[in-house]
Amino acid sequence: MEHNMNNCEKIEELHHFLARYGRTPERPALSLGVAEMDRALGGGIAPGALHEVYAQDWAAGGFAACLAIRAAGARPLFWVRPDYEALEYGALHAQGLAELGGRPENLFLVRTANTAEALAAASDILACAPVGALLLEIGGLPRALDLVASRKLNFAANISGVTAILLREGAEAMPSTAQTRWQVCAAPSSSGKDTWGLPSFSAELTRNRLGPTGHWRVTWSPEDGLFREPAHEQRAPNPGLVAAAVFNRPAEAKRRIAF
């Protein structure tokens, strides 16, 4: 009899748990600053979910960092990367993060020996609610990062409300349970002739569980930590003084980076 009681209680508990799981947690979306983008996303980037950024060139890491800065706000930002990332894509530069409007004093860098450990660290971090955002950097197509791993991350983010951003460099899109998926490459900054503009991205939302997809050109404004629509006067690339193009250039090596 007592045994039955215990089972009943357990079932009750599971019901509660499932009810909580099924319900979308009421966490206000974080506006990204561009009205059209926010509309497609249902108000902005959803906290407590997994978002994937697929890099198409070198600039895309910056886009992921901008998303993480936006999601973290004044709370700690955990950046997890396996050791091979630093060799391939460069070490994280705290000053650079500060220049993007991030808070280096709140930055924790976790370096792991391999992808499996990076995923383990990520789930530890996602279980800790006071964390602002997690940026997990995983390059290539490691076996450890499968549908199960992605579901685990999404689930953990969902429970704690920590926003997880998965930066994938040198990788083709693969099945996942992420809330959104972005394909990102650089866009020329549109500013005056001889000066730089703010960082600009061409961001394509290729998957959105809550709404339509889209493709935008956005500029990151470090000052207010939001994306902006690029200024309208389109600038033709400034060629300057150009030497004659190299004859006999290999056909394959175009703008793609040799990952």
Added chain:
Amino acid sequence: MVAGRAGNALHVQALDARAQRLGLYKGQPLANARAMVQGLTILPADDKEDGKLLEQIAEWCDRFTPYVAADPPDGLILDITGAAHLFGGEAAMLTLVTEKITAQGFAVQAAIAGTSSAARALAKFAPGHIAAPGAEAQALARLQVAALNVDGKITAALRRAGLKTIAQVAERQRDELATRFGKSFVAALEILLGQHGQPVSPRRPLPDLMAEQRFAEPVVADDAIAASLLSLAQCLSDVLEKRGLGLRRLRASFFRADGQVRRLALRLGSASRDAERVMRLLREKLDTLADPLDPGFGFDVIRLEVLLTERSEAVVTSFDSNENAKREIQYLADRLCVRHGEARVLRFVPQDTHIPEAQSAAIPAQERDFADAVWPPRRNKNDPPLRPLRLLEKPEEVSAIAAVPDGPPLRFRWRRAPFEVAQAEGPERIAMEWWKNERPTRDYFRVETSEGQRFWLYRDGLYDQGGLVPRWYLHGIFA
């Protein structure tokens, strides 16, 4: 018997009881021994292995007291101050240690005295003796002069002079002895008979605090081990609380019944005396060990030692959610450190230098308090970033073409991919620290390619000073 090289000849270094009965002795030339007895079993001496073995025995002896010092080539000194009563008094402890080491197959001689020198002499020449406090000189009196542990020539000279025992030597005037045998001999004699003995340094730093549990029956079950750890942690926590301290570094030692010792070091990001927290971290550590804790036949002693303490206020459960959040982040960092290693969880502090790669230092998150790190504010409101988000650990050489030798590049090729430069900003001239090394000055350019990718390139050296061909390097990648 064991023979080893001393000077240019082989000498007997160690021999068993049977060989001794045959009239052989330590220090005898091997040739003489061979001439006296046929069919000797002779093994070559191996000092390195002996040293290792001594270390292992010392490790094992750690279970009696944390203060164990090696006394090479064949001795160990245990400071049992305040530890003897745990084993039923000095006599009982001496018997216990001797028996246990003998049971492992070693020949052992042991003695107890108030100073290290006296104890050493007694152990060698009057094993089993326990000198009453202050009575070391009396205990030593009847020993032979060899117990003085001085050069063989001096010992022989003493004997020739008719001084057979230490008592006889001690009776002599000190200046007499000094003229005959030198000042160092008198100093050695004073140390041996004196109140202080030679200083001894323990093999490991002594803990500030320590709690241990001994088991009559070795424990194997995980539950029992965990329960023991918790009670030890609780015990430490109580003492720490009384003293107003929190622990930063902890060592857990597991003494296996068969003599193996396993130690785990634990480090906390902030001083704490929360037994539960320590337990959680210990459990994590145990779970993530590359070679798991193997109890074998069981642990007979489990010990926790506090190696580093810090002042810490009483922890009041705070209603300030900010404080709680901070603490949770701290715990998370501790957990990550335990799992992945202390050097892998990093935080950044700004450095006072203009060399780009040295401007921020990544420091293990548990190393210090990061509250005081002050980052320079951003210069201008809508400036685009001037420093890249990612810096290559080693700048990579690129082949670049520039319109004028000291101008920005027009196109460059990096990692086999060509890039056309659409815009460039620069140069930002960064001179290396000439007082440290003579690396050439760098002219940095921020370049944007025709696709909008941004890189941080520099030319090594100034055009009018450097070599003929300017060398270009890619150092960083902007967002």
